[in-house]
Amino acid sequence: MVPDLGAPQEQNRALAGELILNGQRYHLVPAEDSAPAPTPASDVRLLTSRELQVVSCVCAGWGNKQIATKLHISTWTVAAHLRRIFVKLGVDTRAAMVSRCLGAVSLPPTP
Template identity: 50%
Template sequence: MTHGAGTGLLAREHTGAEVEALALELITKLAAGDGHVLLDLEIDGVRCLVLRGDRTGPVSLLSPRELEIARMVACGHPNKTIASVLEISTWTVASHLRRIFVKLDVTSRAAMVSRLASADRQLGGDPLELTRSQLLPEG
């Protein structure tokens, strides 16, 4: 089993001591503030990723996938392009956008981008900045 930033498998037959060791490692990393990835492991075929969030406000409400989609919307990409780049269906993109709208309490793409950009200016960063080369595959 790999602990920390690696990927490991936590099977049901693992002992309580092993689970306790993982929990202690997580607590130690939280206290130390070491990086963004605190724990990365697989449980029964499902990847579990514990990340440190160092932002507050609307951006912190969004999952990594939702933030990725919000960035693409901010670049002006339609749902069809987002779906193609992320290799998901347009229905999945629309579902993510509905959840984003609820979390940010907005009713349009423009309001979503404005809310995130406004919060970002207050924090002094630019999480919505993403170049075309990062969004679209080569070729």
């Protein structure tokens, strides 16, 4: 529901950062710009060298078993690395991880 601003005086207040809804007056304050969102390159710097190896394998389209075989670790360890990577990058899917890291890691040779 759009508030009835009525008189031009009320319109000017609304434009000046004041809003009246249901008889309550609210002073509008512009949001301050917070720190800029981290770039993919800065996100990737959060990862360990082993996590970067896992990311590069995922970027190549490898599954957990292939990654485990290539890196000589268990599939459980691969899954643990992926969970930590997801948290560090603020993502929840492999595709989002690849998108965030695209161009920041080099791809390993195909198995």
